[in-house]
Amino acid sequence: MAVTDRVHTPPPTRQRPPRDRRVKRLAFSRKVSTWDVKLSPYLYISPFFLLFAVTGLFPLLYTAWVSLHEWNLIGGQGDFTGLENFRFVLVQPFFWNAVGNTFSIFLLSSVPQVVLAIAIAAVLDANLRARTFWRMGVLVPFVVAPVAVGLIFNNLFADQAGLFNELLTGVGLDPVRWHADSFASHIAIATMVNFRWMGYNALIFLAAMQAIPRDVYEAATIDGAGRLRQFLSVTVPMLRPTVIFVVITATIGGLQIFDEARVFDQGGLGGADRQWQTLTMYIWELGWGQRNFGRASAVAWLLFLIIVVSPLANFLPTRRIADQGGRR
Template sequence: MAVTDRVRQRAPENPPDSKSVKRIALSHKVSRWDVKFSPYLYISPFFLLFAVTGLFPLGYTAWVSLHNWNLIGGQGDFSGLENYAFVLSQPFFWNALGNTFSIFVLSSVPQIILAITIAAVLDANLRAKTFWRMGVLVPFVVAPVAVGLIFNNLFADQFGLINEGLTALGLDPVRWHSDSTVSHVAIATMVNFRWVGYNALIFLAAMQAIPRDVYEAATIDGAGRLRQFFSVTVPMLRPTVIFVVITSTIGGLQIFDEARVFDQYGLGGADRQWQTLTMYIWELGWGQRNFGRASAVAWLLFLLIVLIALLNFFITRRIANQGGRK
């Protein structure tokens, strides 16, 4: 009797039925699924939007580049790599490629140097810090067309402000719209005007993330402000420099707005002396109404950007690794 009473006491009065057990098992399974798949669901909107606005246009452009595609007639016959062969045989393509690289180098290199310098100044103890930090971002929010109109008045051949200043100093005026090199300098100046402040704020955020203890230790060791900048600040900005270099490369090889509005015709000059690859794509697509050839140039530009971005990444990473070992 005693053993039977103990068993009865231990046994639950209302044992769970099979439905309750299944419900509990299902809730545990849903909880595991929630923990496992929720992070992917949170980031899925970005990938869905990127697939619609990025991957699909990229793949569709590749499909168009393999056909004789006209703006009015639409898709034509399959041509394979004929559009690529035609584009690569055109001197206008190589001229646009050289102009793109020239403007890219003239804009990206000074842009990064100026951005780091401005960020270092903004990181100092200045009065009205917020005002100056907001001020450097103003050129970035100005419309490219407005920037082009302003700088067209500065770099005008006959009545430009810069040429009037040179004439007042007894120097010969510069033919900004005739000479290839100086036209690239003028366009690069417009690009730098728009993007230096944006990159300066990126470098400023990275500078403020550097521990202040490092600067205090450098001050105790007798390092001045300039020595601290080159020995402490710049080496610790390597990851940010890599990021800015890659983004500047991608943006610099896609220059269109500044070069497009540099004259009233938008063809890159009388001799195409500042026509970029993106302007050449626009001319083929909307000027000659041949979307197949324009898409071929777009894909060549895409492959070029990927190649240069990878090259920049490996070079900067190697420099960073060497600096870390030292």
């Protein structure tokens, strides 16, 4: 029986790359990791900026281009006019009337809205039964279509047979001409705005209140502070960032009010004497009423500048008031 000698063949060994190649590969891997850490946050937020560039920045720049030309619905772009559209708009009494109406409605809606939203949030933050039901309930007016809200309140504020005038005459007061009187119409439109947005802002304040540490309230209770004192000295000062955010967003939204004022009458021009015509309604009149998109774009850019300046103007007083409340 032949015995064959088995020759053991060692397995092939993997050739290691040269040291300089391994060093380059390791350096490249570290560089890719560094790029991932630095660039990935920007990639995550890039969809918003791309969408904003398409739907926000481009229309803004295009509106500026239209405002410098004669532009109508049928003929399109006309001659270059420079700042002529702006000069024409700034000397129109209708423009300044719309500016005054816009700020009047904005102040009548935003100031009570923020104050009442904080009060509602404080009530919702308490130990209530069916808290989820009440918290969802305050958001119901926000999901109602603004046109539906405008039509309903238009009937409630009717000059002849409205519910509010019926209540006033029931207690011996004279009825209010909600559509004829300028200030009364501003109150009616501001009521619509408050009805829609108060619950939304209340939920924002509620979320901020729930983020306040509870041990702060426990310390205030040990010091002898009551519920009202805790609300004024603890809750309100610690809501400073949220108050600033809500004030800025309310300013931006309040200066662009259109739906509620537009459906408050049948004509859509802001009353017989334009007593509640806002800037957005004036833009609509110039663009779709007079078919002059150059002048309408000029008013739109003036409104944009007002919206940019107004939040900056009320940011410092709001922050100072909040700081003083925090120090107290």
